[in-house]
Amino acid sequence: xxAENQLSTNIxxxxxxxxxxxxxxxxxxxxxxxxxxxxxxxxxxxxxxxxLALNNRRFLQRxxxxxxxxxxxxxxxxxxxxLPTQDNVHQVAQRIDPDTHVVYVDxxxxxxxxxxxxxxxxxxxxVIHADMRQTDEIFAHEDTRRLxxxxxxxxxxxxxxxxxxxxxxxxxxxxxxxxxxERLVPGSILLMCQLVSEEAEVREFVTDFMxxxxxxxxxxxxxxxxxxxxxxxxxxxxxxxxxxxxxxxxTEVAPRQLTHEWVEFxxxxxVR
Numbered sequence: 001x002x003a004e005n006q007l008s009t010n011i012x013x014x015x016x017x018x019x020x021x022x023x024x025x026x027x028x029x030x031x032x033x034x035x036x037x038x039x040x041x042x043x044x045x046x047x048x049x050x051x052l053a054l055n056n057r058r059f060l061q062r063x064x065x066x067x068x069x070x071x072x073x074x075x076x077x078x079x080x081x082x083l084p085t086q087d088n089v090h091q092v093a094q095r096i097d098p099d100t101h102v103v104y105v106d107x108x109x110x111x112x113x114x115x116x117x118x119x120x121x122x123x124x125x126x127v128i129h130a131d132m133r134q135t136d137e138i139f140a141h142e143d144t145r146r147l148x149x150x151x152x153x154x155x156x157x158x159x160x161x162x163x164x165x166x167x168x169x170x171x172x173x174x175x176x177x178x179x180x181x182e183r184l185v186p187g188s189i190l191l192m193c194q195l196v197s198e199e200a201e202v203r204e205f206v207t208d209f210m211x212x213x214x215x216x217x218x219x220x221x222x223x224x225x226x227x228x229x230x231x232x233x234x235x236x237x238x239x240x241x242x243x244x245x246x247x248x249x250x251t252e253v254a255p256r257q258l259t260h261e262w263v264e265f266x267x268x269x270x271v272r
Contacts, residue, residue, distance in 0.1 A: 025053035048259035059244035080161030193266025234269025
């Protein structure tokens, strides 16, 4: 990984991060004035962002519950997990089976501090401080080796995170997906979604705004066809690749993403 992307353990409250902005949109308290100000500016152009964040969180919870309950998944590796909120992956999955193992990965030092405090007494769950592109380091980490048995199916989650990394032949989303897939046995799961827009003006504004606001810790808003490329060679679960509020909704009156300037788009694929 390039030197400029090496991890820092310092928390800079003056530079917004995607994790803390997401926390603010979800109604959390683990964010700073800079994060809230960035959200306010973003809302001027893409006012549906709070609803988008809430719908994405609900999608993650539905997906984890489905994978644990209907597909028997008992191991989850969650990349770019963000700050702890209500109904985290381990809480949803462990309601189905208390022995489910979960490893969270995030490069935000604030996530590490809060996550480890939350999970101090949980031997089945761990938080790793790493960049999601550091596949070798993540899979070799002592907590991953302790909790994840790679001879058995595992669900690897990239939920609303790939827009945080730029395109690259070695470290872009597609390269990361391919590296991860090489380590997974058939029956394993890849959950992947990210922010997309079919409007070039929206893609350019948000990409430029977030890149400057986070001081380079951003990739780009992509198109649906970019996301579809990540799923090539996987068996995509029904209903396919969709705007995530429509992925197996709990009820007919479940919240929907009603505005379309940008959406969270993706789905779940099974390794053959």
